[in-house]
Amino acid sequence: MLIDHWPLLGLRLTTPRLELRLPGDEELAALADLAAEGIHPPDRMPFLIPWTDLPPAERARSVVRHHWLRRGTWTPEDWVLNLAVIEDGRVVGLQTLAARSFTELRQATTASWLGVRHQGRGIGTEMRAAVLELAFAGLGAREAVSGAFTDNDASMAVSRKLGYREDGIDRTLSRGRPVTVRRLRLSREDWALRRSVAAGIEGLESCLGMFGLGAVDGAE
Template sequence: MELAQIWPPFGLRITTADMELAPTREADYGELAEIARGGVRRDGVQAFLVDWDSGTDEEIARSIAQYQWGTRANYRTEDWTLEFTVRVNGRVVGVQGISATDYPQTLSVTTGSWLALTEQGRGFGTRMRRALLTACAEYFDTRVFHTAYVEGNDASRRVSEKLGYRPNGEKLIVVQDGQAHREHQLVLDAADLVRDEGVGITGAEAVRRFLGLDAG
């Protein structure tokens, strides 16, 4: 059997112009570790719940691998996370993630992402999230998109603002520095999404069955 028959997300591809989002494979770990060398945050901004992008190159690489393995090992139809390696003209620039709980009933997802330091400020964060949201709305029936950012993470805030998210409350959470910080929560209805008209997708039908949307 082909690997995509065993794990249908591996057959999924989302493309737009020069950008491709494909579910992260073990073959991507080395490239992701390389672009994450030295961390992916500027000026000590707190951006993640887990401090995966601090430490030695080996520690960062191991954190990436362990997290990616975990998303597949812990998959359940009722609770899942899919991570996409993002490439521009074939060059790995970062990761776009999406997760959901009870998706067939809620049709609601939450997104998160990171970009290599050298790729930040070039519009890739907005493009890759818009491409994923468009694919979800058009091919996987998503109705509501959630996201959040830790206070001070202005880059994440700006991406959400560009895509039309609206405030949806805030709370205190403990993040990667072990301290409590204010988290701003945001929401976007699929009906309000300005979609990427250039998005193409392959492998959607098998993933719909995988997510419990269609009968197998």
């Protein structure tokens, strides 16, 4: 079976409302459809790479290509875990956990998006709490980092709820214009203090080697 060769297919994260897992073909199609419908107002851009400026059909296709690319380039030294977020059987968004040189640095990065019709209901907090549980409790991370443009109040609110601290700024370009990104950092200690969302992990043990870890390395 394919799961014998790619055990990440059996990884499941759960919260009171959500399940997060690698998307199958139908779920990947649903993610693409969701992206085509829209993620943010057209006068705003929350992403460093403005992929949502693509026409709807191309935007959807870029979601599919991105998933295939990240699976195909996975190594224990450089990995990107793109998980479909599912509520009541419906795909509502994408939650990413990524790292380079994780076994040495024990630092992971989070990123995410929700379909516009699923925003404003607290899903963003639950889905990030789920991957933080994976990072800290499952994989033994010391820190998680993220970032948001200065006008992305929703992302900043999620970060504050979960215990992130601001960690300076970066200046970059988006849509050809200068923008400011607020860096955010969450220590293992702050995560433990603000660990308020119940989150579960299933199927991790057989995946640890893909993260460059052994059974002891990934234990909390």
